[in-house]
Amino acid sequence: MGMDSVIRVDYLARVEGEGNLFVEIREGKVSRVEVGIFEPPRFFEAFLRGRKYYEVPDINARICGICPIAYIMSSSRALEKILQVKVADELEVLRRIIYLGEWVESHVLHILMLHAPDFLGHESVLGLVKDDPEIVKKGLKLKSWGNRVMSVVGGRSVHPVSCRVGGFHRIVRKEELNTLLKDFQTVKGHARELLEWVLNLPIPSFRRDMVFLSLRNDVEYPILHGRVVSNKGLNVTENEFENHITVEQAKYSTALRYKIKDGSTYVVGPIARYNNNYDLLRPEVRDVVESHGYGAPLVNSFQSIVARASETYHAVLELEELIRDYREPKQPYVDGTVREGSGAAITEAPRGMLYHRYELNEEGYVVNANIVPPTSQNLAAMEQDLIMLGDELTSLDPVKAQWLAEHLIRNYDPCISCATHFLRIKYVK
Amino acid sequence: MSKLRVAVYKFSSCDGCQLQFLNMEEELLQLTDMVEFALFYEARKAVEPGPYDVAFVEGAVSTTHEIEILKELREGSGILVALGACATAGGIQALRNWANVEEFKKYVYPRPEWIEVLEKVEPLSTYVKVDYEIRGCPVSKEQLLSFVLQLLKGKTPRLPVDSVCLECKRKGNVCVLVTKGIPCLGPVTMSGCGAICPSYGRGCYGCYGPMIDPRPAGLNELFKELGVSPKEIRLLFKQFTASAKEFREVHGGYG
Amino acid sequence: MGGNEGLRLLFDELQRLDYVIVGHKVVDGALRLERVNEFNELAVGVEDVQSPGRYSLVEGDFFRHGPDSPKKFLYPSELVLFKVSPDWSITSPDVKIDRTAFFGLKPCDLAAIKVLDRVLLNVDEFYTLYRENMAIIVENCTRPGNTCFCASMGTGPRARDSFDLAYTRLGDKLVMEAGSELGIRLLNALEVEPIDDVTYGDFVRVLNEAAEKARAGFEADNLPELLELKIASPVFREVAEKCLGCANCNMVCPTCFCFDVIDVPRVDGSAERVRVWDGCLNYTYAQVAGGHFRPDLWARYRHFVLHKFTYWMKQFGTYGCVGCGRCVTWCPVGIDLREAVLKLLRR
Amino acid sequence: MSKSVATLIPKPTTIVRVRTETSNVRTYYVKLPKDVELPKPGQFNMLYVHGVGEVPISVSDVDHRTGVVAHTTKFTGSVTGTFTYLKEGDLIGFRGPYGKGWPMDSSVGKDVVLIAGGIGLPPLRPVVREVAKDRARYGRLIIIYGARTPKDLIYSYEYGDYEAIPNTELHLTVDNPDEGWRGNVGVVTDLIRQADVDPEDSIAMICGPEIMMRYAVKELLKRGFKANRVFLSLERRMKCGVGLCGHCQVGPYFVCKHGPVFPLWFISKYFWVDQI
């Protein structure tokens, strides 16, 4: 590849939402990187103002069709803090069940349909079908099971309808959940095979010293609760989170990106959770991982697929236990008291920490809202990865270089629909 | 038989509707024997050039760039299908149609001057002729599949247009409105979802938009009798298909 | 015989005779007709409070019904008619129908079965098979509800025929009448005593009093002719002003039998045809390619009313309405069929 | 035996011929399945297209020798639209014949007046055949037929045959004539007004759009036809064809079962009622 050149991808494929990529190479060095977004702004925070608190989770679900549960849960939890609701344990279990269902669905979607084709040089999953139809079929079965978990608890898998502030609209019956255990042995087998398959993928080598941010609670692999921790020693509550990050504008781009106050970029998502909570993964998962020569931490963002597949297997194993031990709650939800106040919460979306903060007035209408989605937190890191990759990009022929750059971005499973309002909108021509 | 050449594209939206293609899991591989997804960014990198037999378009139109692409898609596709509430009625983002967009920009962005969007968020039909609408936020994967299979059969696709109540009763649910006084938009909302909200103990929030020949004003009166505040009634009608003409009857035109 | 104990014995006896039992259970805040495995699952200690557009359960010792009627079982809301494979072989799913005893049906629902018999018996195989394997235990209605008008329609509150066994709860006494061989067998097994004069007197009095409560203010005589004269009446338009056109009335009505057929193509090239409940209040009900025979809601509402009271009589020699009041209770806006009929008769 | 509703299950049969009538009308000749009785004039069948749906279509011709039955279908909606793909040799699902047909017996010795509009001619064609076959049994045959344009006239290739039937008149009219059109222009009612018929000694059979039938009936009544001499073939939405689905009710009557052909006197109480 020549000394001066650009890599331009006008429409990033196999990501959720509309993004583009711009890498400028001058004198053999990557001089400018932009992961841009042309997904138009949807102004969620703005139109949430004036809505009644109970509408917020359903409206927020529409930020992202791939991880609606994450949006529902982060906003419900933030609002519950204002209404001073303590959600009963059985309801927490049900929340975890539907959330894990979303992880399975979303992770398998990303692993198989969006990400894996990159490793094997296919332009889409259909290429994979030709090579290895079995793993695709098994993956689809697994994904469909994840979707079923969501549908059984939530009514449907995209924008489930049963969740609400304080819990659920009705109690999910034990028999309903038990239907999920019917083909459980197969599903469990598939999840394990998928992980093994991933561990055998040809993963490009790459190494960068990264800051990994995720929840951690010392009890269980984090989803709905925990402190915000990093591998570099950060350890704060979700309420304090906002004080430790900054919204920044880089010179070369007008896009907004999040960094830690000290100026470092950080990574959220499976790889961060995995690195910070490896000890809390099921032993069965760690066994498989370690028998393939992997472990923790993973410091190569191309290996995020390993974390994702590990979490998938973990999620399936945990779901079995949660469903088996499920006890029907006494009440479908816990009522709170409408009052003026503000509340913040973080939950672990499939793509990483999702932060929500709301202010309500005394009648329970939203007066202020702030949402920090995972993909916008990863943007700066993605760009930094691209810069790090510099030498390699410059040595490849343009087609391969472009592919590698895109691949790198897909490592983060960017969900641009969610990220949209943090990025600039002008379309780079 | 030659494959149906399909384009799947999106504008301002959440990706949830096009995701339903990928959610077809069990049927997906068989479907790809009959359908070629010639353009589908969420699923593949390669782009086959048009013309397409059918374009499924998710999302609302909110920038001039989107208008241009939409027009190109219309030109280049035999059949244009609006997929989901965003594409058929503007979707949730159309809530900003009742507000001052400049103020909205300032609220969300530190540099509002960079944000270029249209004054109003519109469904596809504002700009081009739409051949079919598949309702829902999101569209149901069963309906989407049925639609595609009907097309493959050469049939003018038909999806039900009557009330959610019908599906709700067929499913054997107890009416949440009559037993619990929960405000439910089922009696004026188009069926197709499987009446899932009432099945899960809550009222329908109208994500499929108005049914054929609905009576929203009558339902509004009933909600008032049930003691729901006028403001909350307006909000209920003003959600995922707020821009639908029949729902605007209740919550007001663009302010 | 003692109230609840007697019923338990009856229940057990039916199970001993290998009947699957369908009875009233409390589910989701309403009485539902569902399969019951144990006597204890049957609803007790509750009463349904019904009024136009409202339904709730409170504590009490007598209930009527919920949204379900036997139609739910005899004429399922969704039934696969057949499946056709890509090569045109047509198969009909084999349906397994259990010997089923309906326990504690109210006389209006029994009457509804009689109405459906006229329409479907020996016509619809599923229905017919179900009917042939079905036992009916009726509970006479000592306390009709606010939306009941069985007495006006001549269908209650006391069942006269077509049941296997009818019981009436009088305080802690149970009066039982056999209506078939099976009924006699059941009575014998239960070792009941012959009724004494005092109890019989009570029985007649209580049910007569009940009848007074279950009147709508009109009598069934000449209704078909009288209402037909009002075919052009503005009353239909007035009442339909409030109507939402949601077809809830059709769905809950124990006798509404209209159906639609949905074609479900499958990805493997096969297809199914599914019969689903439809109703005349639906917009598409009378729509045809390029036209519509009842585009206005009032015309659809008129069809509902006249079908129930006038046309049905000409078609099947019976009323289509049994006065159960479900369409009144389960109409979200509480449109009251009784009121509509009264208005039509008065004007 | 199946536990489903046997009457609603079609029998597959073969399309032996397809004939194009106009740009949006074709005739499908199907072999009657075994054990199915030959349809009588005015009856209809339910035709099922694989995986697509089922529609009622009148019998427009019967070959008594071969048991082939013709269905002339206009492509108006989602199911009929797929008829365009059906070709000779394809299978189609068949149920029927259903309904009460034209009053051939009470027409014996009388003049027969056929009035058709648009796609209303096909169900009347078997009457023409019947009269031609047994010419002596009936009086004069008067056919009045109207369509939108000359191109929409169905069976134009056999009008010569109609006129060749002894004692037969054919009157055609169109709403919008084209250059070559020499015939009448206007609605069928005009032709009824002018027709040389004897109301006392004729039977009128009408089929067409409902609005056209209303005008036609009014005109016939004006001309002195009694309500028991006028017969109409009605149309309604229809799902079953056997009086079960309810959709086709006109007042108390099921079009499929009590009709589709009704004597006017029989339905006159309902026929004029708005949106019945």
Ligand SMILES: Cc1cc2nc3c(=O)[nH]c(=O)nc-3n(C[C@H](O)[C@H](O)[C@H](O)COP(=O)(O)OP(=O)(O)OC[C@H]3O[C@@H](n4cnc5c(N)ncnc54)[C@H](O)[C@@H]3O)c2cc1C
């Ligand atoms: C007794 C009878 C005889 C008929 N004979 C003929 C004939 O010989 N030739 C001909 O071209 N047409 C005839 N029709 C009309 C024909 O049945 C309709 O055009 C056809 O049903 C339209 O179906 P579709 O699916 O194409 O239309 P859509 O508008 O897609 O209708 C959807 C469904 O509604 C029902 N439906 C819609 N329109 C009608 C209708 N007009 N009548 C009955 N059901 C309807 C059908 O079940 C149909 O499948 C007849 C109708 C009846 C009732």
Ligand code: SF4
């Ligand atoms: S209609 Fe709903 S599910 Fe579909 S894209 Fe829009 S927001 Fe997402």
Ligand code: SF4
């Ligand atoms: S019940 Fe209403 S809100 Fe719920 S999914 Fe269905 S249409 Fe949407």
Ligand code: SF4
């Ligand atoms: S019309 Fe109404 S009152 Fe009569 S049987 Fe039906 S639901 Fe009951």
